[in-house]
Amino acid sequence: MRKFLTATFAAAVLAVAVPASAEEGPALEHQGWSWHGPFGQYDKAQLRRGFQVYREICSNCHSMKLVAYRNLAYLGFTDDEVKAIAAEKQVQDGPNDQGDMYSRAARPSDRFVSPFPNDQAARVANNGALPPDLSLMAKARVGGPDYIYGILTGFKDTPPEGVTIPDGMYYNIVFPGHQIAMPPPISDDQVSYADGTKATREQIAKDAVAFLNWGAEPELDQRHNLGVKVLIFVFVLTVLFYALKRKIWATLH
Ligand code: HEC
Numbered sequence: 271m272r273k274f275l276t277a278t279f280a281a282a283v284l285a286v287a288v289p290a291s292a293e294e295g296p297a298l299e300h301q302g303w304s305w306h307g308p309f310g311q312y313d314k315a316q317l318r319r320g321f322q323v324y325r326e327i328c329s330n331c332h333s334m335k336l337v338a339y340r341n342l343a344y345l346g347f348t349d350d351e352v353k354a355i356a357a358e359k360q361v362q363d364g365p366n367d368q369g370d371m372y373s374r375a376a377r378p379s380d381r382f383v384s385p386f387p388n389d390q391a392a393r394v395a396n397n398g399a400l401p402p403d404l405s406l407m408a409k410a411r412v413g414g415p416d417y418i419y420g421i422l423t424g425f426k427d428t429p430p431e432g433v434t435i436p437d438g439m440y441y442n443i444v445f446p447g448h449q450i451a452m453p454p455p456i457s458d459d460q461v462s463y464a465d466g467t468k469a470t471r472e473q474i475a476k477d478a479v480a481f482l483n484w485g486a487e488p489e490l491d492q493r494h495n496l497g498v499k500v501l502i503f504v505f506v507l508t509v510l511f512y513a514l515k516r517k518i519w520a521t522l523h
Contacts, residue, residue: 298416298444301476305483309498311491312484317345319463320481323474325355327455328404331396333384336405337485340378344488352378359383397438399451408479408486415479420444422475425454 304313321342324334339356347355356376361383364371376383386392393400411417424444435441435449442450456474463469467477484490 298413298420300416301419301479303415303480303483305480305487305490305494308494310494312480314344314346315465315467316477316480317484318347319461319465319467320477320479320484321345322463323456323461323478324404324481326461328478329382330385331392331401331452332404333386333401334382334405334485335384335403336381338379338381339376341488344484349378356380397451401452404482404485406486408483410486415483417444418479418482419475421450421452422456422478423472 304310304316324332339352342352342355343349356378359376359380360373361376361380362371363374366372386395389400408414408418413420421442421444424442426441426443429435429441429448433441433448439449439451440453441448456471456478458471459469460471461469461474467473
């Protein structure tokens with residue numbers, strides 16, 4: 271019995287201690303995301319800026335294999351604009367009648383073209399580290415959008431005393447272990463926004479995160495819209511039933 275109790279106690283201590291020690295780094299700062307809360311919606315101007323950031327910066331290293339060019343229509347791009355964006359990239363297609371594979375311009379129905387032909391090539395170009403696909407990143411990591419924002423803005427030029435960072439690695443306060451193989455991808459004014467928004471590092475990071483969240487959860491706006499409609503419906507129904515109840519009981523008193 272005592273053995274059993276000791277074992278249970280030890281297991282309980284472990285269960286409490288292990289997650290606590292695995293959780294390193296500072297607590298994530300919560301940003302006010304437009305899509306949070308039951309009535310939250312994406313800000314389409316922000317999504318367009320975020321796409322610009324992905325297109326000009328992140329897509330040099332990261333794929334986003336689950337998003338198709340035609341999905342960009344949701345951000346307000348016209349069919350012609352979507353076609354032009356897709357056509358900038360080449361994809362492998364085939365085989366043709368001769369049995370040959372060939373390359374052609376991407377079409378709106380194609381998924382975002384990856385920067386590298388395969389994982390091996392991606393690693394070779396990135397010091398051995400694989401830049402993960404960003405399609406579901408906003409859902410894949412604990413903290414979601416706040417975590418990605420933290421990574422993008424959490425680089426420090428000089429690590430704390432006593433910490434040495436090997437060549438090709440960078441110090442990041444949010445990344446688990448603090449050593450990341452991604453070079454700091456954004457700095458002030460790295461993009462220039464057509465809508466006049468000031469491109470500070472924080473703004474660029476926020477816009478990129480909004481775009482990645484949309485990529486991972488494109489149906490969120492519809493879901494929230496439906497939620498609002500259901501609430502209105504239930505409210506109207508309640509008023510109707512209340513009126514009905516009064517009418518019925520009026521004659522029964
Ligand atoms: C020069 C190439 C490069 C660019 C540009 C780049 N990344 Fe990365 N990124 C990497 C590599 C390599 C890793 C893997 C790091 C590691 O495992 O140490 C990574 C990792 C990440 C991670 C994952 C962190 C985790 O928890 O695994 C996120 C999120 C990320 N990048 C977002 C972005 C965003 C957003 C942009 C554009 C603003 C961007 N990256 C631009 C190379 C890049």
